[in-house]
Amino acid sequence: MSEVILSIKNLSKSFGKRKAVDNLSFEIKEGEIFGFLGPNGAGKSTAIRSMLALIKPDEGDIAIFDKSVRKLKNSALEHVGALVERPDFYEYLSARRNLSLLAAMDNVSKKRVEEVLKIVGLADRGDDKVKAFSQGMKQRLGIAQALLSNPKLLILDEPTNGLDPRGMKEVRDLIRKLSQDGITILLSSHILHEVEQVCTSMAIINLGKLIKIGSVHDLLNESDSSITEIKAEPLEKVKKILESLNYISDIAESDGTFKIRIANKDLKHITRELIKADIDVSAIIPRTSLEDYFLSLTGDSI
C-alpha cells in the first residue's frame, strides 16, 4: 500500500464572513498525480496556501510526510516544491540570480540551478532579467524554482495559466515526466481537460467543500450520462428520429455531427433505432468527459 504523503483533515478557513474552505479532508498517496479541481473561487488556492503555511487555517490539520505543517513547518516543507498561483519573481534580477537566491534558502548548489533551468528549457535565457520574460517563460521559471530542492511532493497551482496550447502541452508533458521520476504531484486546476489528461486521481471542490474524490477513471465511469457524438445521414431524418426518442436530451447538430446527451444504460439502444430506420450510421462515439461530470456535480458554476 502506498504511503500517504499529504493528509488534510477538517480544514476550514474564513475571510471575514466568507468561508473559503469548509471542513475539507483528503489524502494524497505516494506516486499520484492528484488533480485538485474546482471552479475559480472554489477554495483551491486557499487550501494550497494552508498546505504551504502561507495562511493559517481556522481549523483542521495538515500533515506532509507525517509532519504537521502548523507545528513543524520547516521540516514538513523540507521535501515540498510549490508554485502558487502566478509565478512572481524579482523582476529586476535575472532568472539565474532569482533561482540562486532561492537555492541559497534551499541549501542546494549552483549546479542544481543549472539543472532546473535545463529541465524547464530556460538554460539559454538564464541571464535575462525576468521582466523581459513572457508569461510562459515565467511559468516555466516558476516550475524551476519549485524543483530546486529536489522535492518529493510538488504542488502546482494552475501551472498552465496564461500559456498558449503549446506551452500547456509542454507543462503537461513535464508533469508526466516528473511523475515518472517518482515525484508525487498535486495539480490544482480549473481546466477539466487538463486534469483528465494528466491526473491519476482527483478531488473536486466547490464553495470550499469537497464534492467528490477518487481515481479519474472511476469518477468518469461513475457518471450516469454522457455526451455522445453521432455521424449519420440523412441529417433531417436522423434529427427526427433522435427527437422522437424520449431518453435523449440536449440534441445539437454541427458540421454533420449530432451531439446528444444520453444515459449510459440507453446507449446500446440508439444504434438499433437508427439501423431500424434505415439510416447510414458512420460513427457513434461516447464522449464522456470530466467536464460533463463536473457540471453534473456543480451545476453551471464553471
Next chain:
Amino acid sequence: MLIKLIGNEIIKIFGKKRSLLGFLALAVLMPLIIWGFSKGATGVEQDFVRQLEGSFIIVGSVFNGFLVTYITMNFLWVHIPFLIMLVAGDVVAGEGASGTFRIILIRKISRFQILIAKLIATYLYTIIFIIFFAIMSLGLGSLWLGVGDLIVLDEGILILPQEMAWGRFALAFLFATYVMIVVATLCFMFSSMVNNGIGPIIGAMSIIIIGLAIANIPIDIFEKISPYIFTSYFDIWQKAFFDPIPWRDIGNDAIVLTSYILVFIIISIVQFIRKDIST
C-alpha cells in the same frame, strides 16, 4: 543560514533602483552645497560672525569642511530619514506587493529567520548610507574647503580644535547612525504590516513629523510628553560636539532609543509571523 539570507536581502536591496536613489541624491546634492559654500554663503556667515564678533576678532572665513558638515548634518531631521525609508518601507511590504512571498515563505526557512535577515540587511543599508553621507559631507567638504577649527554654536560658543574635530565627527556620525536605525526600524515595522511600499513611508514620516513637532513646539503639554517620544532624541548627534561630552545624557538617550527599537522589532515579528499571505 542567516548569513546567506542576509546576503540574499542585500542583493535584493541593491538590485532595486529605488535603493540607489538616496545615494544619487547625496552624490548630487552634497557637491552642490559644498560648491555653494565655497562660492560664499553670506547670510549664514553673517549669522555666525554676528554671534562671534563680541568676543572674537574674525579674520578670513569661518567656513571650512567641518562647519559645512556640521550644518548639513541637519539633514538628519527629515531628509536623510526619508531616503532611508525608501528602502526600509519596501523591504518587507515590497515582497507582499510583488507576490514574491509565495516563493520565499514556502521554503524550509522560518518566517522569523527571514524577517531578521531583512532587518539586518536594512540596518546594513542604513549604516552604508550614513557612511556615504559622511564621505560626501565630511570627506568631500574637507577636501574642497579644507579643515580648521570647528565653531559650534549651541547654548554658547564652542571652538573645537581641528585634531579634536575628527573624533567628534566620528562620534556624531555614530550617534546619527543609531538614530537612523530607529527610523529604519519604525518604517520596517510598518512594512511588515502592509503589502505596499508607500504606506510604511507615509506612516513613518507622519509619526516623525508629528514627533518632531511635539519635541520642538514649546507648549506645556508637549513638553510633558516630549521625553517619552523618540524624536526628542534625534539631536543626540549634536551632543558629540559638547564639551565635555555628556556621556550620561547620551547613555540615557540611547536607552530610550533602544527601547523604541526593541518595541518596533517585537511588533514587526509578531505581525509578520501571524500574517496571512494572500497576495
